[in-house]
Amino acid sequence: MEPTLQTIREAAERINAFIHHTPVLMSRSINQKAGTAVFFKCENFQKAGAFKMRGAANAVLSLTEEERQRGVATHSSGNHGQALAKAAQHVGAKAYIVMPETAPEVKKKAVAEYGAEIIFCKPTLEARESTLSRVIKATGASFIHPYNDDRVIAGQGTAALEFLQEIVDLEVVMTPVGGGGLLSGTAIAVKGLSSAVEIIAGEPEGADDAWRSLQEGKIVPSASPHTIADGLLTSLGSKTFPVIQRNIKTILTVSDQEIVQAMRLIWERMKMVVEPSAAVPLAALLKNKTHFEGKKVGIIISGGNVDLGKLPF
Amino acid sequence: MEPTLQTIREAAERINAFIHHTPVLMSRSINQKAGTAVFFKCENFQKAGAFKMRGAANAVLSLTEEERQRGVATHSSGNHGQALAKAAQHVGAKAYIVMPETAPEVKKKAVAEYGAEIIFCKPTLEARESTLSRVIKATGASFIHPYNDDRVIAGQGTAALEFLQEIVDLEVVMTPVGGGGLLSGTAIAVKGLSSAVEIIAGEPEGADDAWRSLQEGKIVPSASPHTIADGLLTSLGSKTFPVIQRNIKTILTVSDQEIVQAMRLIWERMKMVVEPSAAVPLAALLKNKTHFEGKKVGIIISGGNVDLGKLPF
Numbered sequence: 001m002e003p004t005l006q007t008i009r010e011a012a013e014r015i016n017a018f019i020h021h022t023p024v025l026m027s028r029s030i031n032q033k034a035g036t037a038v039f040f041k042c043e044n045f046q047k048a049g050a051f052k053m054r055g056a057a058n059a060v061l062s063l064t065e066e067e068r069q070r071g072v073a074t075h076s077s078g079n080h081g082q083a084l085a086k087a088a089q090h091v092g093a094k095a096y097i098v099m100p101e102t103a104p105e106v107k108k109k110a111v112a113e114y115g116a117e118i119i120f121c122k123p124t125l126e127a128r129e130s131t132l133s134r135v136i137k138a139t140g141a142s143f144i145h146p147y148n149d150d151r152v153i154a155g156q157g158t159a160a161l162e163f164l165q166e167i168v169d170l171e172v173v174m175t176p177v178g179g180g181g182l183l184s185g186t187a188i189a190v191k192g193l194s195s196a197v198e199i200i201a202g203e204p205e206g207a208d209d210a211w212r213s214l215q216e217g218k219i220v221p222s223a224s225p226h227t228i229a230d231g232l233l234t235s236l237g238s239k240t241f242p243v244i245q246r247n248i249k250t251i252l253t254v255s256d257q258e259i260v261q262a263m264r265l266i267w268e269r270m271k272m273v274v275e276p277s278a279a280v281p282l283a284a285l286l287k288n289k290t291h292f293e294g295k296k297v298g299i300i301i302s303g304g305n306v307d308l309g310k311l312p313f
Numbered sequence: 314m315e316p317t318l319q320t321i322r323e324a325a326e327r328i329n330a331f332i333h334h335t336p337v338l339m340s341r342s343i344n345q346k347a348g349t350a351v352f353f354k355c356e357n358f359q360k361a362g363a364f365k366m367r368g369a370a371n372a373v374l375s376l377t378e379e380e381r382q383r384g385v386a387t388h389s390s391g392n393h394g395q396a397l398a399k400a401a402q403h404v405g406a407k408a409y410i411v412m413p414e415t416a417p418e419v420k421k422k423a424v425a426e427y428g429a430e431i432i433f434c435k436p437t438l439e440a441r442e443s444t445l446s447r448v449i450k451a452t453g454a455s456f457i458h459p460y461n462d463d464r465v466i467a468g469q470g471t472a473a474l475e476f477l478q479e480i481v482d483l484e485v486v487m488t489p490v491g492g493g494g495l496l497s498g499t500a501i502a503v504k505g506l507s508s509a510v511e512i513i514a515g516e517p518e519g520a521d522d523a524w525r526s527l528q529e530g531k532i533v534p535s536a537s538p539h540t541i542a543d544g545l546l547t548s549l550g551s552k553t554f555p556v557i558q559r560n561i562k563t564i565l566t567v568s569d570q571e572i573v574q575a576m577r578l579i580w581e582r583m584k585m586v587v588e589p590s591a592a593v594p595l596a597a598l599l600k601n602k603t604h605f606e607g608k609k610v611g612i613i614i615s616g617g618n619v620d621l622g623k624l625p626f
Contacts, residue, residue: 023336044584264621271357271617273584304584308577313621 002243003150005192008157008185015057015155018090020046022159024166024298027269030282035289038282038297039170040266041163044274044304048083050231051159051182051302052146056083058155059144060091068093070140075128077103077111078231079303080146085116096141098132106307147181148237157185163298164193170298174281177201177210177251178232180240182302187247198295201244201251202284204229204259210236210244211251228256228312231277231302250291252284259283260312266301276312278302315556316463318505321470321498328370328468331403333359335472337479337611340582343595348602351595351610352483353579354476357587357617361396363544364472364495364615365459369396371468372457373404381406386454388434388441390416390424391544392616393459398429409454411445419620460494461550470498472613477506483611487594490514490523490564491545493553495615500560511608514557514564515597517542517572523549523557524564541569541625544590544615563604565597572596573625579614589625591615 003011022042031037043051060072071094074084081097088095095116099108100123111118121131136143145152159182160173173190177183183201190197203210207225213236222235236244254262256276263279266272281299285292316324335355344350356364373385384407387397394410401408408429412421413436424431434444449456458465472495473486486503490496496514503510516523520538526549535548549557567575569589576592579585594612598605 049584267586267621271362271586273580273586308580308624308626311621311624311626313624 001150002239003154003157003185003188005189007154008161008189008192011058011154012158012161014061015054015158018057018061018087019053021162022046024163025270029269030265033265034285034292034297036292036295036297038285038299039167040270041159041298041300042272043159044272044278044301046303048079048086049303049305050079050083051156051300052079052083053086054158055152055155055181055185056080056087056144059149059151060084060087060093062151063093063142067142070142071095072144073132073135073139073141074098074144074146075132076146077107079305081107082110082114084144085111085114089115094141096135096139098128098135100128104307145237147179147234148239150239153181153185153188153239155185156182157189159300160186160189163300164190167296167298169296170197171295172198172200172292172297173300174200174202174285174297175300176229176232176277176280176302177203178277179234180210180236180244182300183248184240184243186300187243191247199248200284201248202280203251203253204232204280205253205255207232208253211253213241214245214248214251217245229259229277229280231275232280252288254280254283254287258287262286264313273304273306274301275303275306278304314463315552316467316470316498316501318502320467321474321502321505324371324467325471325474327374328367328471331370331374331400332366334475335359337476338583342582343578346578347598347605347610349605349608349610351598351612352480353583354472354611354613355585356472357585357591357614359616361392361399362616362618363392363396364469364613365392365396366399367471368465368468368494368498369393369400369457372462372464373397373400373406375464376406376455380455383453383455384408385457386445386448386452387411387457387459388445389459390420392618394420395423395427397457398424398427402428407454409448409452411441411448413441417620458550460492460547461552463552466494466498466501466552468498469495470502473499473502476611476613477503480609480611482609483510484608485511485513485605485610487513487515487598487610487612489542489545489590489593489615490516491590492547493523493549493557495613496561497553497556499613500556504560512561513597514561515593516564516566517545517593518566518568520545521566524566526554527558527561527564530558540572542572542590542593544588545593565601567593567596567600571600575599577626586617586619587614588616588619591617
């Protein structure tokens with residue numbers, strides 16, 4: 001069932017003891033550049049380095065005792081895979097993470113460190129899905145989709161809930177959009193608390209399927225996306241699109257160059273490590289300043305997991 | 314007059330409204346690696362990105378009205394120069410910053426942005442000192458030395474004061490050591506509050522003049538230092554050495570490779586941008602774990618000003 005503000009409140013209570021209540025930070029020099037007050041909800045400081053911990057924790061902590069014993073499974077070599085592995089470890093459940101053989105060593109290592117079982121597959125969508133099906137059939141594990149899952153969406157919505165509890169008079173809330181888990185959870189939480197708050201998503205030009213989907217009124221799959229924001233390559237899902245379509249009027253797209261500039265600004269001025277995907281909303285704001293003039297803006301910094309050996313500076 | 318705990322308390326009051334009270338952060342995975350509890354006082358989040366803001370602010374806010382009107386001067390293209398420029402701007406005083414022509418553009422720009430006047434000189438110690446003398450003679454500006462100045466030392470000591478007010482039961486406090494301003498200010502504050510707390514400095518092997526000075530019982534100048542920790546190239550001063558000699562038993566040296574590893578650990582696990590100098594104490598701790606076993610360790614993270622275009626990863 002589609003999450004509601006109430007579901008998100010319950011998720012917040014469920015995951016409360018496990019997740020970090022991340023700080024909200026500001027930067028005077030970024031405010032000057034933006035021409036308005038910008039508040040950053042820092043999910044890069046979240047456990048496992050990204051907001052994905054919230055959705056994964058809510059999903060795992062929602063399992064029945066029987067489901068828990070059979071474990072959880074997903075296909076993600078990114079932040080969701082790590083978060084799910086960590087959440088499963090926390091409750092003593094087995095996690096099966098399907099990953100392409102070609103995934104970077106650092107990601108394999110991170111998932112393995114959380115005690116998950118990695119199942120390698122060929123680096124194609126088909127191999128990924130068939131391998132996952134096989135694992136689920138063999139183990140009875142519950143599939144926890146990275147974003148197209150009500151429990152995950154509700155969990156992601158808890159970041160916005162905390163954010164608006166701390167900064168009560170935000171007028172705009174911004175997130176990046178990939179599969180739409182964070183954006184749809186945020187939309188439900190924010191609109192539930194105050195219908196007057198505007199929600200704006202930032203999206204890379206090279207993976208602008210959410211923008212296209214809003215234009216066309218239906219899910220337009222992400223076809224051969226190409227962007228440095230590697231957390232935003234996926235397409236919207238059947239559970240995230242309707243929420244986004246109902247609540248979001250504006251998706252602003254930005255180039256990779258604009259993303260890198262905004263990322264660098266956050267690193268230099270705020271001394272924070274953020275991943276490219278996390279810098280997309282600030283890039284969108286700086287590109288469209290007049291839209292935000294005089295408004296109190298909240299940005300959810302989605303994560304800080306970057307390969308320091310491959311920085312774009 | 315050599316600063317005392319009382320002087321440092323007065324400095325804290327003087328600069329209170331101007332500086333940031335920086336957060337103390339921890340990392341579970343760094344604790345695991347260190348085998349003990351490590352608390353980080355994050356001066357990388359300080360104004361102008363380093364603890365140097367404290368000493369510069371205390372010096373500038375201690376000026377008489379007449380001195381203030383004549384302005385302040387220093388030779389430093391690094392954190393002290395930026396901090397002094399910013400502090401002077403805050404009180405409407407002129408700042409004259411002597412810099413080698415060869416200083417990186419980014420540093421020239423940062424100082425200029427704070428409204429300081431930059432005076433260029435040839436990149437030699439002699440040119441630097443003669444240029445500074447000339448500027449002071451011509452303007453009557455007060456020379457604010459980067460570390461060999463009682464007001465500066467007292468200001469730097471306020472970081473440790475805040476630290477021990479927040480984490481009252483620290484057993485060891487660590488800082489890096491370059492000219493010794495932070496280390497001597499920390500020693501006075503910490504020993505004044507509790508003589509039982511041990512103070513340990515970390516120093517790069519390639520700039521181990523403080524370690525040598527302690528061994529030989531006199532100031533051994535830093536001769537052709539070579540290290541990635543570019544904030545720690547200077548020699549101890551006549552005001553910092555006696556304090557250090559009286560209060561510090563242990564200086565631990567580390568290689569550049571160990572510094573970069575510790576720096577990377579902080580970036581990856583804490584999602585914080587810290588400069589190489591700031592990672593020296595953690596590198597020293599990780600190299601000498603048995604010394605710290607079971608002790609609550611506090612590390613002052615000195616700063617976060619790095620050129621993102623020239624990272625050692």
